[in-house]
Amino acid sequence: MPHRLLELLPRFGLEPGRPAPEHSLPGSPQRCIERFALADAQGRPWMLERIRPEAAPRRERLGALLRTLAREPGLDGVIPAYLPVGGAGPECGPGSGADGRTGVEPGSQPGGERFVLRLPVEDLAGEALAGCWMLSPFVSGPALPQPGYLDHAWRGAALAGCILALQRAGAALPALPLAPQSSLSAFRDDFFRKILVHAPDLAPRLAAVQQALDALEQAVEAMPAALAHGDLHPLNVIWGREGARPVHGLIDWEFAGARPRLYDAANALGCAGFEHPSGLGRGFALGLVRGLRQGGIPEPELRLLPLFALFTRLGWLSEWLRAGDAELLALELDYLDILLAEREALAGLWSAGA
Template identity: 35%
Template sequence: MDKIVMGKALGAWGVRCEKIRDDLLPAGSPERCMGRSVVEGVDGALFLLERIDEATASRKREMARLMKALSEGGLPVAAPLESKAGETLVSEGECLWQLTPFVQGVPLERPLYTKQPWRGEALAHFLLGMRRLSGSFDSSLLGEPFDLPAYIDTLTRTLEKHEPKAAEALAEATAYLKLRLYPYWKSLPVALAHGDVHGINILWEEKGIASVIDWEFFGRKPLLYDVANMVGCCGIETPDALLKGLAPTLIRFLKQSDFADDTSWNLLPEIVIALRYAWLSEWLRKDDAEMINLELSYIYLLIDNREKLVKSWGL
């Protein structure tokens, strides 16, 4: 990125760049902006400066509003900073810019992190805090509840046209979900969800959470949406993580805290399975044959071991 333009953009926040910290790698997906750099101010403070696609500006402003409220509510969320003019997006050099405090978590050892129960308890506290604040957001910000069955149907129709082998491999799993999840989806209670909770979207401290990042998919979703995504991501790292460590600790802690209703808990295995379709779509987009095959096998492992999982999770 152009250093002169970056310097002018930083001036909108009253920040003077001492140096660009190329030695620091920002966490999260680089695909969610057009470019990013860690910059150090003259006082030693670190910031993440991102160049934002105009097409995503509206969503980025919504995210900033949400993240600010969550941060002010006491949750570990590094919200985008407001400029001296009170804006979270600044135009400079025919680009839009966003500035966020830079948070660096401790390195995440994979798959070891999935075996550590304290992480499940830390995430449970975060999700409980988010639930506490959920009712303070109006529906215009959170949007319509996400229709995962409709997403799966659209994906499978696309696969039938362009990836018939994958569609055929998924047929039994899709039939299972149509029977076991589809009839109940729209009646499940919903609340604010992050929408993409997994180990890498959490910046960890030694025994806690420093910040939760990448909020692009936030919105109203079933109560256990974030739980199911995290559990599924632990299991894809190593299947025995479904039975011990972070995932079962997260489930048991939230179950004891009355986080969700009985119907939602009863459908947790099916929600985990359904969310793997979104991950499968990502591997297909990247043409990652190894992950596609792994994901297909994983979906059926989850189905075949449903009752074992339910027993282990205390459901």
């Protein structure tokens, strides 16, 4: 099968090379049907995804968004943008040229491009290649040291820079794209309704969380909207090394769109604390909030970060419930208790810009 997949590379304007199983693909494999590492004739590695047909319309919009973002200051070189069908060269990725671009005129804008290759069964004589396909650069970097990264303020500062650059890029768009589940209050209400139906024994344990989030709702709904990655956490970053190029790429963009502007930061901080609760007051977290403060995020908004991080953990708790993972569920519930107990102390620490 991987050798047959090479037949798809010319559809994206690339000369086929070979299967490249030596590359371990980062990110969440659950977001597509299957995915493969391939190399073109120049040896450049790519990630080929077969996506679900029902996801194709949103993935088309995502492809156009990422291709635009890949040209923006502060984001050029860290967005592994999908290649358009027909091929216009890679937007970024190792070996794609001195400026990270190939086959695209500087300053040109995408228009009328398609990013999902749709192949009916009869197109290539068989079912092996039928379906919907997308191709993006494979981005590599050193493995994230866990939990060692919690002491790395430079990683937090770099991520703050990406968040702020993404917000600036979003402000330049004609309109912010809608995010999946864009209403936070609707998500919260749906979450607690489902808890009552499917896990009623957890309702008493989560009562204090629900009450705390009631106080958060009005403030968050009034927060300015901004373009967000939607699932930004340390494992969705392809890291470089401390210095000139700390971030090689941001991956797993399926939840990108307009959200309250602290959404990405809250999710990243929440994940750092789940790695170990002490991480909430260590290098990574402090570097992140310091970068946000220096980037102009006002103190009253930064004070909301602990409760906002608490909110983002509802999605993770849902994951553990769906997976039936009792160990992670227990850890998550204990972590929610910690976030509740420490929220005022964290609000003071983080709003000061550490």
